[in-house]
Amino acid sequence: MPIPQISVFLDNRPGSLYGAISQCDKNQIHIFALTIAEAGEFGLVRLITEAPEKTYKLLVDAGFNLAKAKKNTEVSAIFSSEHDSLSKITKILGDNGSNIEYAYSSAVHIEGKVALIVRASNVEAAEKLLAANGVTVLTLEELKKDFK
Numbered sequence: 001m002p003i004p005q006i007s008v009f010l011d012n013r014p015g016s017l018y019g020a021i022s023q024c025d026k027n028q029i030h031i032f033a034l035t036i037a038e039a040g041e042f043g044l045v046r047l048i049t050e051a052p053e054k055t056y057k058l059l060v061d062a063g064f065n066l067a068k069a070k071k072n073t074e075v076s077a078i079f080s081s082e083h084d085s086l087s088k089i090t091k092i093l094g095d096n097g098s099n100i101e102y103a104y105s106s107a108v109h110i111e112g113k114v115a116l117i118v119r120a121s122n123v124e125a126a127e128k129l130l131a132a133n134g135v136t137v138l139t140l141e142e143l144k145k146d147f148k
Helices: 016-026 052-061 086-095 123-132 140-146
Strands: 006-011 031-039 042-049 074-079 100-110 113-120 136-138
Touching: 006 016, 006 052, 016 031, 016 042, 016 052, 031 113, 042 052, 074 100, 074 123, 074 140, 086 100, 086 113, 086 123, 100 140, 113 123, 123 136
Parallel strands: none
Antiparallel strands: 006 042, 031 042, 031 100, 074 113, 074 136, 100 113
């Protein structure tokens, strides 16, 4: 099941990230994963939180510019065990025409391993494909359960 992701555009200057992240802290919302992409004068921060709808509303109400396209807001969380190596996951997706647009790791550890966040060209199809090949795809509820 695809996981909602929050994408925030920030000015590329000291303190911008704090402004966004502190909204989560003030409202006691845990962040499970985060990535930042720099693009000159601004950056794109992607977040997976325990309460995506609440996070989205808090950031919009605080005046932050968020990506609104659904295409950019759903990702998969994949548990990569020793049997489900990154090369196996990328081969399954690539061999079946599913492009990995970006990926990043999470702060969620399961059995000492990190959950991987993946944005595939078709999230739902990629999840079905991975699950059919024995790769564990996590839900937001499972991320919440294993977050420490």
